Amino acid sequence: MPCTTDELKETLQAWVALFMRRSMEHMLLFIKENNLSMSQMGALMNIHRQGMCNVSDIGDELGITSAAASQMLERLVQQALVERTEDPNDRRVKQIALTDKAARIIHENFRRQHAWLGELAASFTPAEQEQVQATLRLLLEKMRQVDGRR
Amino acid sequence: MPCTTDELKETLQAWVALFMRRSMEHMLLFIKENNLSMSQMGALMNIHRQGMCNVSDIGDELGITSAAASQMLERLVQQALVERTEDPNDRRVKQIALTDKAARIIHENFRRQHAWLGELAASFTPAEQEQVQATLRLLLEKMRQVDGRR
């Protein structure tokens, strides 16, 4: 049967809703297990994405003042999740990096999500896997295009 | 070319990551616009999903004590987002419902996500739309199965 753009939109919506709820659940459980707050997890993910960066970078990225970023980082340092080292080129700035502990936590978060997705991936027949693979690649490409247009 | 379960898992992972980031961004912007906190948005979404419910239901669902739920609801009532009415069958319990204002906010949130998805859906050729539609339906079905097994 032919399908309309609107129908596809609705299917996408259903898919997104289910995925978001599932992922959110997973995330909330995970941060509770690791005694983190949502903000802290956000900060850690941010540092992970940015790689080496300084205090104000993080503030900018999180949309808070650098004073707030400084305080948040201080709490993370106290929990041994973040390392602050002086930048040898400019001693005003502190270089921020995840500790091994934090890296392990982030990694474990990804791993578990991966495990869930693995279960999903394995539930398809080989023929279906081909189909899903091809379609998702298409979707990804288009999403990046739509994303890029902003 | 044939693809392995692992490859599919990775494609799924990439898709989820992109989607999550995109949706999170959207959500954070939206709640800022509406002067809500993440928790408050969560609570409103929850009430929206549950429909009519009482104070402790919400506490249970959010994983907080009913005292905390009571206080959170009080703040939402003050912002005219929630209505508290006495249950005529049991005058100990309060029935909680979204006000029109809150319903409009939730609806607007969905509408915008829809708009973004519409843009995505429209970017496919009719043939691609068929393919994506079919595959997503398959994915949804399998996800619900995997979800159901817990």
Add this chain to the structure above:
DNA sequence: CTTTATATTTAAGCCAGGTTAAATATCAGG
């Protein structure tokens, strides 16, 4: 060397959102 700009921290204060414990009101069973 002095001035000005920049990066970070510290201090003081605010509010959201959580807890436990006690207060209040109602229901339901003997």
Add this chain to the structure above:
DNA sequence: CCTGATATTTAACCTGGCTTAAATATAAAG
């Protein structure tokens, strides 16, 4: 009509996370 269970609220308190303003330290320019 008591008594005990249940639903909600209130009180007292704590913490995280934010703000602004001031303090500190360093860099960079004249």
